[in-house]
Amino acid sequence: MRIAHFCDSHEGRPDGVSRSAALTVSLLRAAGHEVDLVHPGPLLTRSAEAGRVRSIPVPRRQVRVALPSPRPPLTGPPLTGPPDVIHAHTVGPIGMTGFRLAERWRVPLVMTWHTDLLAYADHFPEIPTGAAWCARQLRLGWSAAEFLELTRPGAVRRHRLAALGQAMFARLAVAIAPSPKTAAGFADFAPLPPVCVLPTPVLPVVTVPLARLKRPGAxxxxxxxxxxxxxxxxxxxxxxxxxxxxxxxxxxxxxxxxxxxxxxxxxxxxxxxxxxxxxxxxxxxxxxxxxxxxxxxxxxxxxxxxxxxxxxxxxxxxxxxxxxxxxxxxxxxxxxxxxxxxxxxxxxxxxxxxxxxxxxxxxxxxxxxxxxxxYPPELFLSRLVEVYARSRTAELPA
The missing domain is CATH 3.40.50.2000 (Glycogen Phosphorylase B;)
Known part of the structure; x- marks a missing residue:
């Protein structure tokens, strides 16, 4: 099976999204699947080099933002043609590229909802701005008043973000929740596609000796x-x-x-x-x-x-x-x-x-x-492959 993964969290970033996407890709490749990973790369990287998209760092944050494009930029290497499944991990510029390519190529779109955007919107001012951009990318036809709702904290903004989430979920063949908590939160985005609770597993890690905590006290x-x-x-x-x-x-x-x-x-x-x-x-x-x-x-x-x-x-x-x-x-x-x-x-x-x-x-x-x-990685992998197989039998959005 050929799967294309789209993730706005750059390689090596110490966060759960980047690590989850990298582990998923690694397990799939080890099992013999053909996998592309599209993620942020240096600003001066060659276009689509090894799946990296040109990006710029956000000052004072461990974040890189891919440069947006008026059309999906990856129609050459590493994506030389439609994959069997597109798997989005985020809804930034790269994640939206996955959404748009799934629509263009008429292939099933799977998404893992790693980040609670409704909760994060109260802490990160860029989320309402990014939500407005996503609404335009998805051609939702919002009015100026509806876009302005994203600037109003509380119930008004939450309602508008839920509307955006509903539009995203309407395009999914399967939605993956990394926990039962997250799956329960999907109620804000109903009606829903099939939902699978599939946590990211952990791998054994060789421990580096550490002496600095060997002091008295709990x-x-x-x-x-x-x-x-x-x-x-x-x-x-x-x-x-x-x-x-x-x-x-x-x-x-x-x-x-x-x-x-x-x-x-x-x-x-x-x-x-x-x-x-x-x-x-x-x-x-x-x-x-x-x-x-x-x-x-x-x-x-x-x-x-x-x-x-x-x-x-x-x-x-x-x-x-x-x-x-x-x-x-x-x-x-x-x-x-x-x-x-x-x-x-x-x-x-x-x-x-x-x-x-x-x-x-x-x-x-x-x-x-x-x-x-x-819950070993092998169990996660087998369930993920079942999700992909299920997505390929799903009816694609009109």
Missing amino acids: VVLSVGRASAEKNPELLLQAFTHLRRTVPDARLVMLGVRQARAALCRRIAELDLAASVEMLPPVPPGEVTAYYRAADVLAFSSTTDTQSLVLAEAEATGLPVVAADPQLAERPGGGPPRPTCPPEPAAFAAALHRMLTDATLRAEVIDAGLAATAA
């Missing part, structure tokens, strides 16, 4: 961006509560690159400077080492659609506490992972129990390891 680890949509304020407030009952606890925030100055100021205001360490993103092997050196993973985001870090931590035997009850279900099944309401006191209490209740801790570790073992 280590609470956070992995990922600390920008507003990840709710670092909840994490810091909960940690403040936790230190009242676990005075020697330390918080390690791994993967912080954006908004470091503001975060440092907030840490100082809460009198946590001596107990919090911020570290930049590190390679996967080093991330695994941090998992193994920590005592609990604290996950404060309520906007994630799956969060690979949860399963990654569980695969190393690190218990997690998530402040999002909708992410309780593990990809491999079994008992739900520990969650709590997104409130500082509740989050702190859940972390305290995980650090001090040996019986609970052992049960959670065993459940996490069992769930990871029950």
